[in-house]
Amino acid sequence: MNFIKRFRVEPGASVDLEKIDPGFHGDFANDVEAKDELQRNLARITELQRTFYADRRHSLLIVLQGIDGAGKDGTCWHVISAMDPQGVQVTGFKQPTPEEQEHDFLWRVHPHAPQRGFISIFNRSHYEDVLVVRVHKLAPKDVWKARYDFINEWERLLAVENNTTIIKFFLYISKEEQLQRFKERLDDPAHQWKISASDYTERDKWDDYIKAFEAALSRCSTEYAPWYILPSNHKWFRNLAASTIIADTLEGLKLETPKPTVDIEEIRKLYHQAKEAGEKAR
Numbered sequence: 284m285n286f287i288k289r290f291r292v293e294p295g296a297s298v299d300l301e302k303i304d305p306g307f308h309g310d311f312a313n314d315v316e317a318k319d320e321l322q323r324n325l326a327r328i329t330e331l332q333r334t335f336y337a338d339r340r341h342s343l344l345i346v347l348q349g350i351d352g353a354g355k356d357g358t359c360w361h362v363i364s365a366m367d368p369q370g371v372q373v374t375g376f377k378q379p380t381p382e383e384q385e386h387d388f389l390w391r392v393h394p395h396a397p398q399r400g401f402i403s404i405f406n407r408s409h410y411e412d413v414l415v416v417r418v419h420k421l422a423p424k425d426v427w428k429a430r431y432d433f434i435n436e437w438e439r440l441l442a443v444e445n446n447t448t449i450i451k452f453f454l455y456i457s458k459e460e461q462l463q464r465f466k467e468r469l470d471d472p473a474h475q476w477k478i479s480a481s482d483y484t485e486r487d488k489w490d491d492y493i494k495a496f497e498a499a500l501s502r503c504s505t506e507y508a509p510w511y512i513l514p515s516n517h518k519w520f521r522n523l524a525a526s527t528i529i530a531d532t533l534e535g536l537k538l539e540t541p542k543p544t545v546d547i548e549e550i551r552k553l554y555h556q557a558k559e560a561g562e563k564a565r
């Protein structure tokens with residue numbers, strides 16, 4: 284299966300999430316069957332990121348969005364585990380601070396756009412400003428409606444101006460799966476800290492969120508910054524899909540380890556001189 288083709292939202296397409304199965308898991312029956320493929324992907328990402336960092340011509344932005352419980356934190360952790368932390372920056376976007384609220388909605392995200400050679404992961408993102416803001420009417424309709432175009436233009440700026448490759452993942456789970464995950468959190472002392480009453484008030488707005496996601500996925504999937512809808516009821520399949528798409532995308536960049544800026548043969552002479560001097564001194 285070609286994951287990029289299978290899960291990419293074609294630019295201009297109108298997304299209807301009802302037609303997509305969040306429980307999809309391809310040809311793999313379970314996590315055990317998918318394990319080798321996942322490990323291969325993670326190894327590819329490790330190798331590719333090393334070259335990516337040395338190459339310094341590109342940057343990569345990965346955006347993670349999804350309803351509460353969809354697995355944004357888990358995906359983040361899984362993907363990053365394959366990368367050298369020196370070349371990665373993760374930023375989580377929470378409710379805007381009073382200072383952030385005094386600026387345009389892109390002001391707080393722009394400083395976290397990746398520099399060349401680096402990978403930035405957004406755990407939530409500027410899309411919150413057309414999601415939670417739309418659902419909760421935190422801004423008037425004409426304000427959030429104008430944001431889809433601003434988002435497209437901002438992402439185009441990153442892509443064109445800074446050679447930034449952009450991958451946006453929408454982690455799609457079903458309403459039943461969300462409740463199941465909330466239950467697991469209730470029962471697991473290690474995850475109880477993640478629980479809040481707002482999980483349930485937000486859940487009541489499920490249909491509004493789905494509508495808001497559909498609009499963002501439809502209006503903001505572009506050639507230079509495509510959305511991918513990842514069926515995420517199965518965490519292992521979500522990890523498999525995310526890692527495949529990241530590895531394939533990095534591979535497509537035709538990364539190169541830069542040529543040394545020094546004359547290696549000259550430096551080799553210096554090495555031999557140093558070695559001889561060291562032997563004499565002994």
Ligand code: AMP
Nearest residue numbers: 375376377378379407411412415416421
């Ligand atoms: P969490 O990611 O679970 O720690 O929660 C972060 C919270 O911040 C979520 O409820 C988001 O909806 C909220 N949030 C993030 N960005 C914005 C925004 N631009 N405006 C309002 N709320 C936001």
Ligand code: MG
Nearest residue numbers: 351352355477
């Ligand atoms: Mg959360």
